[in-house]
Amino acid sequence: xxLQKIHRIEDEGNLNDMMIQEGMPFKxxxxxxxxxxSHGVKPLLMWVSATFLYCYQFFLRTSPSxxxxxxxxxxxxxxxxxxxxxxxxxxxYSVLQIPMGxxxxxxxxxxxLTFSAAMCSLGALVFGVSEGHILAKVGRLFMGVGSAxxxxxxxxxxxxxxxxxxxxxxxxxxxxxGTFGAIGAQTPLALMIEALGWRMSLIVMSGVGALWAILLWxxxxxxxxxxxxxxxxxxxxxxxxxxxxxxxxxxxxxxxxGTTMYTVLSSFSDLWGPAYLMKAYHLDKPLAGLAxxxxxxxxxxxxxxFGYVSERFKSRKFPMLIAAIGSLFFxxxxxxxxxxxxxxxxIFLFLVGFFVGGKLMNFAVGTDSxxxxxxxxxxxxxxxxxxxxxxxFQPFIGWLMHQVWDGKLINGIPQYTAQNYVFGLSVIxxxxxxxxxxxxxxxxxxxx
Numbered sequence: 093x094x095l096q097k098i099h100r101i102e103d104e105g106n107l108n109d110m111m112i113q114e115g116m117p118f119k120x121x122x123x124x125x126x127x128x129x130s131h132g133v134k135p136l137l138m139w140v141s142a143t144f145l146y147c148y149q150f151f152l153r154t155s156p157s158x159x160x161x162x163x164x165x166x167x168x169x170x171x172x173x174x175x176x177x178x179x180x181x182x183x184x185y186s187v188l189q190i191p192m193g194x195x196x197x198x199x200x201x202x203x204x205l206t207f208s209a210a211m212c213s214l215g216a217l218v219f220g221v222s223e224g225h226i227l228a229k230v231g232r233l234f235m236g237v238g239s240a241x242x243x244x245x246x247x248x249x250x251x252x253x254x255x256x257x258x259x260x261x262x263x264x265x266x267x268x269x270g271t272f273g274a275i276g277a278q279t280p281l282a283l284m285i286e287a288l289g290w291r292m293s294l295i296v297m298s299g300v301g302a303l304w305a306i307l308l309w310x311x312x313x314x315x316x317x318x319x320x321x322x323x324x325x326x327x328x329x330x331x332x333x334x335x336x337x338x339x340x341x342x343x344x345x346x347x348x349x350g351t352t353m354y355t356v357l358s359s360f361s362d363l364w365g366p367a368y369l370m371k372a373y374h375l376d377k378p379l380a381g382l383a384x385x386x387x388x389x390x391x392x393x394x395x396x397x398f399g400y401v402s403e404r405f406k407s408r409k410f411p412m413l414i415a416a417i418g419s420l421f422f423x424x425x426x427x428x429x430x431x432x433x434x435x436x437x438x439i440f441l442f443l444v445g446f447f448v449g450g451k452l453m454n455f456a457v458g459t460d461s462x463x464x465x466x467x468x469x470x471x472x473x474x475x476x477x478x479x480x481x482x483x484x485f486q487p488f489i490g491w492l493m494h495q496v497w498d499g500k501l502i503n504g505i506p507q508y509t510a511q512n513y514v515f516g517l518s519v520i521x522x523x524x525x526x527x528x529x530x531x532x533x534x535x536x537x538x539x540x
Contacts, residue, residue, distance in 0.1 A: 134313075135253040139262070141311050142205055142246045143269040145304060149212050149239035150273030151281070152297065153181055154362045158282045158381045159290050161367075167225040170506045171497075175490030178363050180229045182482030184236030189479065192241035193472020194330060196248050197465060200314030204241045206305050211238030213301030220294030238301075243270070243475060247455060248468045252315050256539055257403060259459060263452045264399030268392040271445075274361060275388045278381030286378075333466045337473050342461040345534045346454040347477035349412060352523040352530065353451035356423060356444065358482035359489055360520060361387050368517065372510035373437065386438045387445035394449020401450075406538050408453045408460065413531045415450025420524035422447065427517060451527075454478075460537035481523075489516035 156163060156178045164174050196204050211234055219231025243266070250262045284293045328336070337343050360368075361384055369380040398411040405411075426432070426440040455471055462470045493508050493516040500507045 138253065138312055139246070139249055139266075141304075141308055142201070142242070142249055143266050145205060145209055145212075145308065146242050146246055146266060147269045147273035147276075148297075148301060148304060149208070149235070149242050150270040151277045152212055152216055152235045153239060154274045154277040155281060155294070157361070157363050157366050157384065158278060158377060159285065160363075161377075162285070162290055163228075164505060165503075167228065168504065169225065171490035171493050171508060172487055173225075173490075175363065175487035177225060177229055177232065179483050179486045180232035181236040181239070182358065182479050182486065184233045185240045186476050186479040186483055188237060188240035189244070189472040189476030190334075190469065191472075193244050193469040193475075196241060196244055196468035196472075201245050201249055202309065202312040202314050205245050205312055206309040208238045208241050208245070209301050209305035209308055211235075213298045213305065214238070216294045216298035216301060220291045220298065244468055244472050247459070247471045251459060251464055251467045260399035260402040260408075260453060260456050261396060262399070263455055264395035264397070264449065267395035267449065267452050271388040271392040271395075274357075275385040275392075278366070278385040278388070279378045282378045282381045328463065328465055333469055337462065337466065337470050340461055342535060342537060343458055343470060343473060345530055346457040346461075347474045349416075349527050349530045349534065350451060350454040350474055350478035351481050352527040353416065353419065353448060353454075354478045355481045355485050355523040356387070356419065356448055356520050357391070358479070359485045360384075360517065361445075362482065363486050364489055364513065364517065368510070368513040369437070371508065371513060373432075373434070375434075383434070383437055383441060387441040387448075390442040390445025390447075391449045392445075394446035395452055396449075397446070398450035398453060402453055402456065402538070407536060408457050408538050409531060409534055409536045411450045412453045412457075412534070413528065415447045415453070416524055416527040416531055418447030418450075419444050420521055420528065423524065424521050427514060427521065457534065457537045460539060485519055485523075489519060492516040492519070 156174075160174060163169070163177070167173075167177070169177065192204065215231050215234030215236075215238055217231075218234055219228055222228040222231055246266045247263065250259055250266070254262055281293065284296075288296070365384040365387070366377065366380040369375050369383050370377065373380075375383065394415075398415060401411045401414075402408055422440050422443040426437070426444065432440070455474060458470045458474045459467045493512040494506070496512050496515050497506055497508055
């Protein structure tokens with residue numbers, strides 16, 4: 093670096109930050125402590141701030157699960173209509189995955205993350221003040237728009253700022269942060285609703301999102317090449333890049349695996365799980381939310397664990413297969429075994445979540461299979477497919493329940509039995525079984 097350039101950098105701001113922007117070489121095998129000593133804490137601070145937003149949007153995503161009774165009463169909805177209301181989040185989220193991936197690759201993380209936080213905040217506000225189901229759907233749609241780029245931005249940030257072989261571990265910890273948000277949308281949100289009401293609770297969360305948007309704009313910095321590379325790959329034209337992705341069989345298999353494995357989160361944890369537990373085991377709302385949180389806690393533990401397994405065994409495929417088999421086994425035990433004790437319910441749901449945490453390796457397969465300049469677009473495509481599980485199965489499970497409903501009404505609201513819920517939720521183990529077959533068709537992609 094020339095003396096003239098050093099003076100110019102000092103005039104613009106922090107010398108250390110600019111050295112990081114240009115890329116200081118690292119060894120793929122270096123420890124996190126050595127990485128911090130070499131590059132400072134700024135990459136970690138950016139990752140933490142982005143993952144907190146992922147935590148926040150996960151809170152908004154799963155919030156209807158503990159408001160099912162009050163929202164159905166407020167808006168006079170049956171199960172299918174309520175599932176449709178919740179799925180508006182996933183409609184926007186799914187449709188925008190590929191566009192958001194392209195935008196992240198083209199315009200950078202800072203603007204995308206700030207926009208995302210602001211839109212999530214707006215969506216929570218609109219939903220909180222809605223007087224009818226139409227405005228509530230608009231609020232859910234805004235939440236989906238805001239959330240669409242968050243996880244992709246976290247993955248892109250990891251790709252750009254951390255060693256590639258650490259990708260699986262950082263993705264696992266990112267998912268762990270997200271599940272903390274989903275856990276917050278169970279018992280803590282239920283208690284918050286009891287104290288403030290569901291409308292004021294969402295308005296408060298809207299304020300949190302607005303403040304975080306300001307913080308992200310202040311903290312996040314963009315870069316075009318991964319840390320440690322002095323030059324970029326030659327930019328790939330948009331249509332050429334999209335063609336590379338949609339014609340890559342590994343990308344499709346990673347996407348289908350994620351779609352089938354994510355169904356337990358999008359359909360059970362995000363929506364129908366607490367209601368099923370309240371009906372089948374006569375739990376009150378906070379306790380049902382706490383039981384559902386056991387699944388999310390399992391994901392929080394399983395994500396980093398399977399990231400470690402991937403690095404330890406130098407494999408993406410092995411942890412994906414174990415994840416699919418384990419989640420199928422324990423969810424089937426939970427769903428089809430009658431009269432479980434509360435402690436066994438918690439254990440089974442935790443183990444389901446633990447194994448579902450391994451599904452994150454599908455994103456590693458995706459980023460392993462394309463140039464880094466297409467990583468955002470590739471993960472956007474994969475995540476778009478994953479999120480279709482919510483669009484399809486949230487209302488579909490409600491529809492299945494309604495098909496076997498016995499016609500009982502209370503104050504004009506359909507009342508569903510535990511057997512109705514089991515019938516609808518049986519879609520989930522079928523999807524997990526499909527995930528096993530998809531894994532067997534996937535090639536190993538771990539970097540050599």
